[in-house]
Amino acid sequence: MSAHRSSTQSLPMNRHWFVVPPLGGPGAPDRLKPGLHAGRGSWALCMVPRSKELPLNLTVGRACPQRAESDVFQARRAARVDGLALPGSWAECGSERHRTLPMNSVGTDGLPKPRHESPQKELSPREMRTTPSLTLLRGRKCNFRDAVERVLTRSWAACLLLLGGAYFLILLPVSAAPKGPDVKHAPQQPKSNEPVRITADFKSQPKPKQLELQYQIVDPGKYIAFNDPVFKAQWTSARMNDSGENGDSAAGDGVFTVELPSTIQKHRRLVRYRIASPDEKKVVAPEADDEQTNFAYFVYDGVPSWRGAINPRSSDAKLREAVTYPGQILQRVPVYHFLSHKASVENATWNERGGFGSGSRHEYLYTGTMVYDGAVYDHVKFRARGGVWRHAMGKNMWKFNFLGGHRFRARDNYGIPYDAKWDKLNLGACIQQGDFGMRGEQGMFEAVGYRLFNLAGTEGPRTHWVQLRIITQAEESPADQYAGDFWGLYLATENVDEHFVKEHDLPAGNVYKIEGYQGKLASNGNPAVANGSDVNEFLRASMQRQQPDAWWLQNVDLARYYNYRAIVECIHHYDIDAGKNYFYYLNPATRKWIVIPWDVDLTWGDHMHGGGYDPFFRTGLLSRSPFKQQYQDRLAEIRDLLFNPEQLNLLIDEHAAMISDPTGLLSIVEADRAKWDFHPVLASSRVMPSKAGHGKFYFGEPRSTFRSMVQYMKTYAAKRMTWIDRRLLSDFQPPSPPKIAGAGPGQFRIESNPEDSGSSVCRWRLAEVTDPESPSFNPRQPWKHEITALWEKELKSDQAAEAPANLLKPGHAYRVRARWQDASGRWSRWSAPVQFTAP
Structure with missing residues (x-):
């Protein structure tokens, strides 16, 4: 500990610091035990560098704390990891740019687990306070003590460990219990005249004597931005209860409930809310340091029909005919709602x-509110x-x-x-x-x-x-x-x-x-x-x-x-x-x-x-x-x-079907054209005439359709393929590709390869492909494209290849190809494919 005495003298010991020697050094413990109990089942510790002037390596390394017992973390020893040594009075770290990994996403080697084992998700403000995590700081210069004090104010304790020569800052929640309640509303996206039940779960918290819901109604066309004076003033209170009555599920269980009556729910209305304590005269949820200062839900009855003509002022009756686009057609594409002041929207997109x-x-x-998939993202900034x-x-x-x-x-x-x-x-x-x-x-x-x-x-x-x-x-x-x-x-x-x-x-x-x-x-x-x-x-x-x-x-x-x-x-x-x-x-x-x-x-x-x-x-x-x-x-x-007529045309068709009807029925692309081809703003002083202008959809042909653009892409690509072959591959002379054929169920062989002696290496590949004519075709599933291989294997050219049965799905289409390598090490191009449907 002598090496650390000088640097611990100036540290605020009342800030839950605990000093241990480096791992592997004299007196190093096998386990880092709790230095201070700040709450049931929780603890905090910290290690400081040997010198204030010591550069720190804040590095992703093969070492991290691991949960060994309920209240003990074991630090595993690792070899030194070469990182970036950043000079500074304490450290150079980026308090605003850091990476936080939940402990359950870190493997036994200290590295993040593969995504399929432990998907890494962004932590909510509440989860940030309750999930032990490894946070690695790097980037801009800042005072290390300030960084630690910043996290301490967010109910975290800090721990700096030296593992194999690299320093790690570990943040642990000071309290095992969440700071704020778990707040929910149901239904997630209500419709008009539906009551909404809002609950605040204090089961793991000290139960308050009383709570109230404060809510704010935002009607369409009357948006309230976060920085508007009315935002702070225009809140209505409703008492929450834990009595088992008035919508509350059980008396005394720590879950407070309030039900907003059906009369509040109106189509296109945004309802913001927050949980407050009348006794403490403060908001208790969301927490004070949550950037979104309220919860919210959006009332919506569904996308209505929209009616529009290509050109309402045209002398051509077909172009001025108003067409009705039913809501079920428009909402085949995901709907993003955005609420804001009219002036803010027009200033951002046209005026400023x-x-x-x-x-x-x-x-x-400017700020607004984004709504998608039932979730409300409030106070979003935009430009x-x-x-x-x-x-x-x-x-x-x-x-x-x-x-x-x-x-x-x-x-x-x-x-x-x-x-x-x-x-x-x-x-x-x-x-x-x-x-x-x-x-x-x-x-x-x-x-x-x-x-x-x-x-x-x-x-x-x-x-x-x-x-x-x-x-x-x-x-x-x-x-x-x-x-x-x-x-x-x-x-x-x-x-x-x-x-x-x-x-x-x-x-x-x-x-x-x-x-x-x-x-x-x-x-x-x-x-x-x-x-x-x-x-x-x-x-x-x-x-x-x-x-x-x-x-x-x-x-x-x-x-x-x-x-x-x-x-x-x-x-x-x-x-x-x-x-x-x-x-x-x-x-x-x-x-x-x-x-x-x-x-x-x-x-x-x-x-x-x-x-x-x-x-x-x-x-x-x-x-x-x-x-x-x-x-x-x-x-x-x-x-x-990939870039051949068959595969590319399928790719183009796949994407075109996402926004249009392949049979030519109404879709959102026609509605979009009606909205914008002759929109007044496209011929106003707000645009550049050469870049905007009226009547320019579909090569300026008024009666043309979106299908003409799809066909254009296919035609252009075919010309581009020819250009590539003649200009970029004209002097490319690989060995001639082999010819392959089936050799039994799921088996394939080289049928002919005149340049091959029989002892060369042949590489086989298997890929699933989408066949729109196949009985198993599902347009609602992502299409499969041949360039994405399921399986590849190298064999002698006189050996038959067998497609792995465990990779094949009955009724699905697959392609097999092969290429071979000559004595000089050059590979041929891929053979023509053999396509089959798995039984």
């Missing part, structure tokens, strides 16, 4: 414009999003920023929740820039483009379509089709940040958005530098033409770059040569950089903007051996398995 490059463009000046043409089209893009502890739980196009919640929600306008002549593709360019990147093995944003309904006025569906709640079709696009990294199963590493060949930090890894020195050095070095092969192999994930570059060529994503529209991510495990695609709207057309010269391509990397051969091999494989 910061100059390009101005910092004000990134400020969230317009986009680059140069942010306000140019009239139907503009949105960006929403959710509160900490209340991140957005999004679902994909099939209703499946994403693994990670979203901190920010990007909504693309599905409108296209008018002067490129592609209006009416309705976000298909981006949705299919990003899906191709992901299928090819390059992490790209997830996307899904939504119906946006904005409530700023009393009437939901007025006679004026350009007013009311219905704002049409938008494309939700995953933000590239720390949640993106988690969603795509990547290690927590630095992510930078590249703008003008400059990197802006989008997510700070753990541990990683926070001053941009890593990306600045990489940007400088990666643009030098004379870098040796070894540098590229050491610093760039070339396999992923080949995937990225292949899809760039497939969809003509060429708006990247000004050093923008992509992110760089540094994988901390491999120390290699990965390119993440972004802003892929100007694609699927040779006339779209840009020359396609990303920095790696510009150096001539892909014209050098062996990189050229490796890239061509991967590009050819993507052509064989």
